[in-house]
Structures are given as C-alpha cells and as structure tokens.
Amino acid sequence: MRPLSARSVVLSLLLGAHPPELPVSALVDAGEMFGISDSTLRVALTRMVANGDLDRTDGSYRLSPRMLERQRKQDAALDPAGRWDGTWETVVVTSVGRSASDRAELRAQLSELRLAELREGVWLRPANLARPLPGWPADLITTFFGTPSEDPRALARRLWDLDAWNLDGRHLLGDIAAARTNAERLTVAAAVVRHLRRDPALPGDLLPADWVAPKLRAAYAAYQQELIESGMQLVVSSSS
Numbered sequence: 001m002r003p004l005s006a007r008s009v010v011l012s013l014l015l016g017a018h019p020p021e022l023p024v025s026a027l028v029d030a031g032e033m034f035g036i037s038d039s040t041l042r043v044a045l046t047r048m049v050a051n052g053d054l055d056r057t058d059g060s061y062r063l064s065p066r067m068l069e070r071q072r073k074q075d076a077a078l079d080p081a082g083r084w085d086g087t088w089e090t091v092v093v094t095s096v097g098r099s100a101s102d103r104a105e106l107r108a109q110l111s112e113l114r115l116a117e118l119r120e121g122v123w124l125r126p127a128n129l130a131r132p133l134p135g136w137p138a139d140l141i142t143t144f145f146g147t148p149s150e151d152p153r154a155l156a157r158r159l160w161d162l163d164a165w166n167l168d169g170r171h172l173l174g175d176i177a178a179a180r181t182n183a184e185r186l187t188v189a190a191a192v193v194r195h196l197r198r199d200p201a202l203p204g205d206l207l208p209a210d211w212v213a214p215k216l217r218a219a220y221a222a223y224q225q226e227l228i229e230s231g232m233q234l235v236v237s238s239s240s
Helices: 006-016 024-033 038-050 065-077 100-112 152-159 162-178 182-197 213-229
Strands: 021-023 054-056 060-063 088-093 116-119 122-126 141-146
Touching (some): 024 038, 100 116, 116 152
Antiparallel strands (some): 054 060, 116 122
C-alpha cells in the first residue's frame, strides 16, 4: 500500500470526524504526525477548497455538502447488515440504448447498494439491508422481491467471491499488526475501511464460518479509540 497523500490524510480524518470540521492547527499537527509537512498540507487544503472538497470557515475547514453526503453513505456502509427473512432483492435493468457513461454510472450505483450482477442487467442480493432502493424511473429499472429456487449459499457464492474477500481481509489484519509508524497505521486503517465498504454484508447463514469482517471492524474501532485517547479526538476513514 502506498502512503496516503496530503489530500487523502485530510479526507481520511475529516470523513471520520463527527462533526466533520477541524481547525487549521489541528490539521497541521495531524499532518506532521502522519509525515506531511506544514507547507504541503496547507497547499493541499487550498486546492481542496478550490475543488469543492472542503469549505473554509473562521480558522477551520469542514467537509463540503458533497463530501458530507459521501460521509453519510460511508457511515451507513461500514456495518449495514440486518435481519433476514429469506427474501432477495432483484433489480432488472429494462432500458436499452443508453450511453456507455450512463451504463457505467448505473453499474456503480448498483454496486454501491451492494447488489451483485447475476447476468447482464439482472442484479440481486439478500434483502437484509436497512436501506431503501432509489426511486428509479419505471422505464429504466424494475424491482421486485422473492425467494430464488437455488440454494441461497450456492447463489451467494456465484454472486460474490467470498474466499477472495476473506483472504484480502486476513492480509489486512496482518498489515495492522505489522504497522509501526503513525503514517503506516493510518494507511492501513484507510485500506480497512475501503475493504469493509466492499463487504457484501450478507446474512450470517450465507457466510463462511471464518468470515473476517467482524475482526476487521474490531481492529478499526480499536484504532479509532487509540486516536481519541491520544488527544487528537479524530477518527480515520477511507479517502478513496
């Protein structure tokens, strides 16, 4: 994993801070803690305001409205799994002739909702997430709920490469244990958040017995607590 840039360090800290606003002095101190010089961090802050990532207030920086929406989605995405009654969400893309960019944007939205593509235009997942589906136009998307005839565990393995996700998670646990410097620990923590956002968040009945997500969440929470106890009163989050 490459070290985080000055922009990534700032976003990592502010995306995880509640409220997401910090004085300039705290950001400069945090930058030095993570190997970012004062001048480099201040240049990054100026560029982030110009690019619409941050708003400058009286001696502080806070997330822009666009980034606040990203923070809201990220907070909701870290541990979204809920109760499951056996039904599945199914989303069918019914529109044809759309541009490549529109198709890519819709695929990204469906993936962010933790749906997986069974075949072209057909996306589904267990209906265990406490989140509504968007109000798509009727001529674009058809949604329904039902119970597939296929064994749910087998279907889940067709839709997601659970073994690969679990293996990457175990590597991250090793990276957490091996990280020594503040910069290394921040970089690994951000990678953990990115990985958890890609967790399919399946019901426990459909997961391997050694599913590593709970250990990753516990390690991330422990790192948050370390930052709070260090006096920074900041939490780390993904900047990707």
